[in-house]
Amino acid sequence: MTAAGDGPWLDDAAGRLVRPFTVSNGRTRPTVALDLMSQLMATGATPLGYVGPEHAQVLDLCHGPVPVAEIAAYLRLPAAVTKVLLADLVDCGALTAKPPAFFHNPTDRSLLEAVLDGLRRQL
Template sequence: MTVDPWGQPHGGAPIPQEPASPVRPFTVTGGRTTPRMQLAIEALVSSATTAHLDLSGRPPEYRAISSLCRQVRSVAEVSALLRIPLGVVRVVIADMAAEGLVQVHQPQLDAGKPDVTLLERVLSGLRRL
């Protein structure tokens, strides 16, 4: 059995050997579990920072998300690629958006109906599997 970067047991495919983070997920968010803004898991996130902006004084999660989101990514992708729990990623991205470090593009819901384009993209992705 492998462990995730948080030191928790993980079933499934082996995770590349990385040292387990000594920081628990709730400390990354200061104990907050609710993001400052509603943030859908399919919301797209792009880095609003330039390569010249110094993020060295920011938490490592800020730097990782800013770097990863130089290409537009969904909140779910950020969580999966950085192996950070979704709830933590949502809180951190919302904080970064409030500071102007990332731009969040929320999906538009038409009277509660799902976006057809999003569903087509999901279906296309599933077919590629």
């Protein structure tokens, strides 16, 4: 039995019916350098040739800027597989990729403290 909205790719009892590496045709390295925080957005261009169901889901999801990590979570795929799918769409011009906003030091103590302070205010 499939969960609502998941289509034939997921089964409640068995889990994922298609192994993640088959979704990317066995490829493990994306052709475009993507960070988990890279922002992707659909360009409106239609990819030529066959696009799998995951590619179509990504295009539906990326009407606004969406980070790689969020797309991977939505697709329920490992980040490495998701990056390969995203690189396919970037290569054909259907997506644009923007690197994360911080280039210098993502583990900068002041940045991490500001994030922690913001989270504390939200709780």
